[in-house]
Amino acid sequence: MQNRHTAKTGNKKMTLDSKYKESYFRKVIDDMDGYTPGEQPQRIGGWVKLNTNENPYPPSPAVAKLLKEVDPASLRLYPDPVCRELCKLVAQLNGLHLDNVIIGNGSDDILTIVMRSFVSEDELVVCPEPSYSLYPVLSQLQGVDCRCIPLNEDFSLPEDFLRHAIGAKLLLIPRPNAPTGTAFTMDKMREICGGFDGMVLIDEAYADFAEESCVDFIHEFPNVIVCRTLSKSYSLAGIRLGYAMGSHHNIAGMMKVKDSYNVNALTQKIALAALEDQAYLRGNITKICETRSRLCSALENLGFKVTPSQANFIFVSPPDGNGEKLYLDLKEKGILVRFFPGPVTGKYIRITIGTDKETDKLLEALK
Ligand SMILES: *Cc1c(COP(=O)(O)O)cnc(C)c1O
Secondary structure, eight states, rough: OHHHHHHHHOOOOOOHHHHHTTOOSOOHHOOOOOOOOOOOSOOOTOOOEEEEEEOSSSOOOHHHHHHHHOGGGGSSSOOOOTHHHHHHHHHHHHHGGGGGGGSSHHHHHHHHHHHHHHHHHOOOEEEESSSHHHHHHHHHHTTOOOEEEETTTTOOOOOTHHTTTTSSEEEEEEEEEETTOOOOOOOHHHHHHHHHSSSSEEEEETTTGGSSOOOTTHOTTTEEEEESSSSSSOOOOOTEEEEEEHHOOOOOOHHSOOTOOOOOOOHHHHHHHHHOHHHHHHHHHHHHHHHHHHHHHHHTTTEEOOOOOSSSSSEOTTOOOOOHHHHHHHHHTTOOOBOOSSSSSGOOOOEOOOOOOEEEHHHHHHH
């Protein structure tokens, strides 16, 4: 007897086309490319890795201490599904109540939860362009359109941004922005949050390196959620921990959408230890901001166009305006930076702020 599958495909050798026709995926999945993460060479040795905005310094020593003391027997049990201790600590650090916080498996998980919570079929997502390239991908997965609204030439928000966003259900907006590193003015952020009809997710992945945060907006605007991550400022990209802050109503709704055990037990413990060590965090941020100023001045002296940054990376354009060539030349010399093809971004490369030694190597290679 023929089974269902051979009945469909017969004995024909499947070509790519016929395989495609036989795909069981939703059409949007077959049609999309998927997100391209920055290169993660599995042999770190030899590379100066300045391409995915990781922190060059180790996490708080409290994390090392904790890892030595973990009892494997504790892993037998499911983790706390709502990360109560972490919610309490995040709330305390931000002057909030624990009902105002939800924890995610990285802030990418938070973004997925937001998308699934607030956007249904036929609704529209908007974001600035350039910004985090995951936003359009998440929209595709949700089966909705993402309208990318071009920023001004200096990467500020256009005067008529709100007009372009009319009718959208969700606005995704990083502050500081990625990959430009610029922070939109607080006045403009207020104007947008107050004037936009749908939800606004302010992605503060880099806010610890910035002068200001929008976290207080969640008291001012019922349509604002702010998310953060431990991946960059806390040197913990490997544990996957992000969180969002918003009104109790918004957080309670998102709680229904998240996977029940979305944050593993080890991550919860490590994140607690790291968040408790605010002094270590501040020391690290100071070091990175100092290296950032030094690198910016040095690159300006080499004739680069340097975008003012409030993040742990800089977006710079070489004198010949050829970002791709510079990216390839640096790779040849063992230095990884990030290149984003495109008419605007193609003139630039994004460089993560590394240690002083890594910065010296970079500057040496550029001379
Ligand atoms: C790095 C980054 C994230 C993702 O952070 P994770 O917590 O590692 O998932 C989210 N948004 C922006 C803008 C980022 O640059």
